[in-house]
Amino acid sequence: MNARVRNKLIQVARGRAHLMTFQNLIYEAELGLNLENPYEKSRLAEVVDEISEQEHAAGRPLLSALVRVKGQKNQGDSFFRLCERLGYGPWKDLKRDNKFIEDQREACREFWQDSTNFTSYL
Numbered sequence: 001m002n003a004r005v006r007n008k009l010i011q012v013a014r015g016r017a018h019l020m021t022f023q024n025l026i027y028e029a030e031l032g033l034n035l036e037n038p039y040e041k042s043r044l045a046e047v048v049d050e051i052s053e054q055e056h057a058a059g060r061p062l063l064s065a066l067v068r069v070k071g072q073k074n075q076g077d078s079f080f081r082l083c084e085r086l087g088y089g090p091w092k093d094l095k096r097d098n099k100f101i102e103d104q105r106e107a108c109r110e111f112w113q114d115s116t117n118f119t120s121y122l
Contacts, residue, residue, distance in 0.1 A: 004029040005044075006051050009063040010122060013112035018105065021070040049082050056086050060121065061111050065104035075101065 008029040012020045022044060026033045033040040052064040062083070069076045080091035083100075094100050111117050 001031060002047055002051060004031065005047050006063065009051070009066055010112050012066045013063070013108045014118065018109060019066055019068050021068055023070055025067060045078050049078065052082060061108040062104055063108060065101060065108050
């Protein structure tokens with residue numbers, strides 16, 4: 001599941017639609033999960049976090065910056081808590097800083113739209 005989610009998020013970073021909801025991620029990556037099921041919803045959030053932790057450890061941008069909660073402009077608290085664990089600062093401050101999330105998204109887009117990065121790290 002991690003590989004399918006990662007590949008889909010890389011496609012989002014390279015495409016015209018620069019954001020994706022969790023629901024669309026489930027559909028387009030053919031995960032077969034149900035967000036109404038708390039376990040499945042939690043599992044998807046864990047997968048997205050794991051991917052971003054791995055990307056961060058490798059010096060690449062956080063792919064989870066491209067996944068938003070349906071009906072909201074930004075990520076939920078779990079994204080900002082992940083960023084806090086990764087050393088970006090207190091999660092509540094990050095959540096209030098609109099520039100932070102936009103910078104994360106832009107870094108992701110720039111990195112993955114680079115053909116060398118794409119072929120090297122896909």
